Amino acid sequence: ANALVHRDLSEFSRGSQVQIEMYPDRLEVRSPGGLHGTVTSENIGSGASSSRNACLVRILGAVRFSDGKRIVENRGAGIKTMISELFAAGMSPPEFEDNLATFTVRFPADALLGSDVVDWIASLDQESLTQTQVRGLAMMRNGARLDNPGYRRAMGLDSTVAREELQDLVTRGLALQIGSKRWTKYVLAPAQQNQTSARTTRTERRAIVLRALGSDKMSREQLSQLIGRDKRTTNRWLSELREDGFVEQSGRASSHNVTWRATGKPGQIPLFKDGDHQGS
Helix, strand or coil, X not given: CHHHHHCCCCCCCCCCCCEEEECCCEEEEEXXXXXXXXXXXXXXXXXXXXXXXXXXXXXXXXXECCCCCECCCCCCCHHHHHHHHHHHCCECCCEEEXXXXXXXXXXXXXXCCCHHHHHHHHHCXXXXXXXXHHHHHHHHHCCCCECHHHHHHHHCCCHHHHHHHHHHHHHCCCEEEECCXXXXXXXXXXXXXXXXXXXXXXXXXXXXXXXXXXXXXXXXXXXXXXXXXXXXXXXXXHHHHHXXXXXXXXXXXXXXXXXXXXXXXXXXXXXXXXXXXXXX
């Protein structure tokens, strides 16, 4: 309903369909046309609403299900409802992807707070963690790189509370802050990564490095700190991935300013399963 009521029906999108795609690990709903009006990727979970198709909104707002509920309320509650329903089910929050042509909502199929994660949280022996901080730690343990807008949207918090909670995780030594200002991201602190395996497979090494790099450029030192490996190991893994065509370096090899980035090779980042991002 959310995709239908906000879809673009202009001449540029006429004939395009709302697409619902089911994969083993996720459900994706793709709507023609990007976000409209004052709604942005940053405020989409805050209740902000802007109707592209006022007539369609009135129609769907007037039609009721057999239980008396309306198809849409037109009160900006759709995204909040998605998040709260997933939250109640103990699952990962939805992911949003916006561009001029389409808007995609991606629902991961994984349980965010499985028994292994609950046991891991308990083993940290940290008092007074909020429920949203626990969920944030679980997301980071699964490989997520959180920023303030993403954390705020996923947890339903305002910007100030989101920043305070993330900084508190850094202070506790549970999270590591990367970058500053608008480029600040938070990942699980290397000390908290569960070293359960003596060796990692080639696929696991690829996932660890590429998840850490994301769309950023990093020096070997920055990447080493992020993935919790020594510089020699990080350099070996980078060389391996460069040979496979998954990363490339910028700058002379002898320079201290060499940075690395992912090449964007198709299928390069395997989806994490439990423990895939762990090991040494």
